Amino acid sequence: MSKRPSWLHEGARVLDPREDREGIVQFVGEWVDPQTCRVIPEAIFLRPEGGGREWVVADHQALRQADAR
Numbered sequence: 609m610s611k612r613p614s615w616l617h618e619g620a621r622v623l624d625p626r627e628d629r630e631g632i633v634q635f636v637g638e639w640v641d642p643q644t645c646r647v648i649p650e651a652i653f654l655r656p657e658g659g660g661r662e663w664v665v666a667d668h669q670a671l672r673q674a675d676a677r
Contacts, residue, residue: 612636612650612668621674624654624665630674632657639664 616622620633631654639651652665665671 613673615673616652616668616671621657621677622652622654623672623674624663624670625672626665626670627663630657631655631663634662639666641666 616633616636618633618635621630622633623630633652634655635653636650637653639648639653640646641648648666650668652668652671653662654665655662
């Protein structure tokens, strides 16, 4: 996995094209994929702005920086 870009940090607004939605980075840290049991050392934990159900992105390369509001 390549180095995480500087704009991708806790509190950043990002676009997840795979889910076709925006989210706020809540946490960057270790996550175990329940399907493969593979440990992802720098998974991105996202939550919709204003709250809602969190989702995890294992590979940050899929994420894009969201436009500022």
